Amino acid sequence: xxxxxxxxxxxxxxxxxxxxxxxxxxxxxxxxxxxxxxxxxxxxxxxxxxxxxxxxxxxxxxxxxxxxxxxxxxxxxxxxxxxxxxxxxxxxxxxxxxxxxxxxxxxxxxxxxxxxxxxxxxxxxxxxxxxxxxxxxxxxxxxxxxxxxxxxxxxxxxxxxxxxxxxxxxxxxxxxxxxxxxxxxxxxxxxxxxxxxxxxxxxxxxxxxxxxxxxxxxx
Amino acid sequence: xxxxxxxxxxxxxxxxxxxxxxxxxxxxxxxxxxxxxxxxxxxxxxxxxxxxxxxxxxxxxxxxxxxxxxxxxxxxxxxxxxxxxxxxxxxxxxxxxxxxxxxxxxxxxxxxxxxxxxxxxxxxxxxxxxxxxxxxxxxxxxxxxxxxxxxxxxxxxxxxxxxxxxxxxxxxxxxxxx
Numbered sequence: 001x002x003x004x005x006x007x008x009x010x011x012x013x014x015x016x017x018x019x020x021x022x023x024x025x026x027x028x029x030x031x032x033x034x035x036x037x038x039x040x041x042x043x044x045x046x047x048x049x050x051x052x053x054x055x056x057x058x059x060x061x062x063x064x065x066x067x068x069x070x071x072x073x074x075x076x077x078x079x080x081x082x083x084x085x086x087x088x089x090x091x092x093x094x095x096x097x098x099x100x101x102x103x104x105x106x107x108x109x110x111x112x113x114x115x116x117x118x119x120x121x122x123x124x125x126x127x128x129x130x131x132x133x134x135x136x137x138x139x140x141x142x143x144x145x146x147x148x149x150x151x152x153x154x155x156x157x158x159x160x161x162x163x164x165x166x167x168x169x170x171x172x173x174x175x176x177x178x179x180x181x182x183x184x185x186x187x188x189x190x191x192x193x194x195x196x197x198x199x200x201x202x203x204x205x206x207x208x209x210x211x212x213x214x215x216x217x218x219x
Numbered sequence: 220x221x222x223x224x225x226x227x228x229x230x231x232x233x234x235x236x237x238x239x240x241x242x243x244x245x246x247x248x249x250x251x252x253x254x255x256x257x258x259x260x261x262x263x264x265x266x267x268x269x270x271x272x273x274x275x276x277x278x279x280x281x282x283x284x285x286x287x288x289x290x291x292x293x294x295x296x297x298x299x300x301x302x303x304x305x306x307x308x309x310x311x312x313x314x315x316x317x318x319x320x321x322x323x324x325x326x327x328x329x330x331x332x333x334x335x336x337x338x339x340x341x342x343x344x345x346x347x348x349x350x351x352x353x354x355x356x357x358x359x360x361x362x363x364x365x366x367x368x369x370x371x372x373x374x375x376x377x378x379x380x381x382x383x384x385x386x387x388x389x390x391x392x393x394x395x396x397x
Binding site for chain 1: 371372374375376377378381382
């Protein structure tokens with residue numbers, strides 16, 4: 001993300017936002033359920049450039065070429081479902097407080113209510129699941145959702161990200177990369193890790209660039 | 220799930236009643252691991268009115284999940300076999316002392332703990348050695364939330380902390396370990 005078009009309040013172009021939505025959408029679809037054969041085939045056809053993110057995508061594509069859907073499903077089960085619990089608990093509340101369904105989930109639900117976003121019928125995962133949050137980020141990036149109405153400094157996409165993902169998503173992707181059963185998902189974790197890092201830095205950059213301008217406008 | 224079934228011959232004894240108002244009562248007195256060539260109910264001896272009767276053979280099931288109880292039995296000064304009878308018919312034969320004592324709580328039943336033959340004790344010991352899985356008793360206690368052992372779930376569950384079926388020989392290790 002360049003985010004440096006001069007004098008504009010819009011930090012990124014539409015095509016870049018569309019690409020960000022694609023990144024978030026892919027993370028969401030990989031983390032919400034075990035990827036099926038056709039999704040794996042689509043991932044196997046991805047190309048990447050020589051940036052860190054591009055290399056991560058190339059490694060994921062290479063892993064998807066040889067991945068057995070049944071083995072990936074088993075891996076997903078061991079990682080996120082398990083007997084009793086999976087190896088990881090991909091919930092914001094767990095990462096921030098150490099327990100499930102705690103205040104971070106309540107905060108998120110309040111913000112989602114303000115944004116007018118709610119769980120689809122038949123989806124029972126709490127909203128602070130990493131896949132749900134990725135899906136919301138995809139919606140925010142593509143303009144499908146809007147977080148402008150959020151208060152307490154969480155307004156806008158950057159505010160939503162800073163409040164609900166930044167405190168724990170990097171840690172989660174680091175954990176996913178070292179989880180004992182992770183094999184295919186190690187590459188997903190790498191993409192998530194690199195991509196959230198880029199997002200954090202880009203939002204920071206946009207905030208710094210916007211900061212003096214908004215301060216000047218206030219005067 | 221029974222892992223081994225043995226057959227034991229049961230010998231009972233009845234004494235002449237001490238009053239004219241009571242009848243003879245058959246009580247199990249011993250078990251035999253080698254079955255004699257006798258019909259069930261055959262009179263083995265009758266000396267001064269004390270009758271020894273062969274009650275026939277009955278199965279003794281050894282369960283792999285109850286080896287702890289068998290160890291307790293074998294460690295007793297006199298290892299025993301519990302024989303429970305309903306109306307002069309053998310109902311249950313067990314070497315699990317707790318099952319035996321539970322049977323004895325039924326007043327309608329005749330339950331006797333008879334000495335275990337040394338050959339049977341050896342068989343039982345071999346069975347225990349083959350199947351016993353030692354389970355360490357873990358007493359759970361509350362710890363303060365500020366303690367280092369606070370009951371927080373681990374962020375990454377390690378394979379050794381995963382639930383696997385460990386009880387008995389059918390317990391399998393984690394996936395991929397055979």
